[in-house]
Amino acid sequence: MATWKDLQLNLQSGKTIDQAERTLLEAEKRCWRDVLTRLISIIQSLAGRNLAFRGSSKTLHQQNNGNFLKEVELLAKFDPVMKHHTECVESGQFSHSSYLGNIIQNELIASISGKIMDTVVTEIKQSKFYSVNLDCTPDASCQEQMSVIIRTVKMDKAPEIKEHFMGVLVASETTGLGLLSLILKELMELNIPFDDCRGQSYDNGANMKGRNKGVQPRLS
Known part of the structure; x- marks a missing residue:
């Protein structure tokens, strides 16, 4: 000792x-x-x-x-x-x-992106209620991709409408059910409850706004 x-x-x-x-x-x-x-x-x-x-x-x-x-x-x-x-x-x-090198660049970008995403999710949860804006479009390789934007109202000294770009999701299935599962899975991974969603916005595609099998009626 x-x-x-x-x-x-x-x-x-x-x-x-x-x-x-x-x-x-x-x-x-x-x-x-x-x-x-x-x-x-x-x-x-x-x-x-x-x-x-x-x-x-x-x-x-x-x-x-x-x-x-x-x-x-x-x-x-x-x-x-x-x-x-x-x-x-x-x-x-x-x-x-x-x-x-390229690897460390990607690692630093991912680390910064993760930190920003954590901050955005915290702000969304503080606002509680939100709306989602979804838009699908194919890339150069004809792979369907869905952009996800979440809009909130930040209650500070004065109410402020804010839009957060949450990323682009690769859609392996372009049906209404496939896109529905994709967005719900993303919200679950971000730990953002869908029960707090109060608005939806889509493009005019049938798989999005279709009356019976689109994403909009399935989420409503």
Whole structure:
């Protein structure tokens, strides 16, 4: 017990023999946090303007390497953290990921998207009642997709109507029953009770507004 207590005191006062390694480790952790903070800001900037991330090249300082890497190059001209990071990438100092590749971009986008979705769902639940706006259209590969928008009234100092784009759902079945199951499953996964839905809006497709078998009469 005395030995453990001495170790605890030495760790707190920074007098252990591995203190130098611990200091280097903490410095590296701070460095990677700083890099990730800047990369997340770049992702937010590109996504907020609906710009494409990647090009035909995946290398820094190459033509057509996409908006993401171009933003990294621009930031490296003025920011010492990103400048040091890009220099390490180009000199091959990293034996692991440099956090500039396609996979980490997708992971960061998914993480940010998940956090935004959690915030949106919380706001919808605070408003309690909502309406849904559904619209189906095929993409270039003729795969039917359904966009989902939820409209709420935010009761703050003054009532504010807000619309939240919840995403695009791929519809394997384009029948009224198939689309009905799809939207109910999505609401269940988001933990948004359909009992609080007070309005519905659709396009003019028969599978949506059909009098007998469309989504609208089935949900009503």
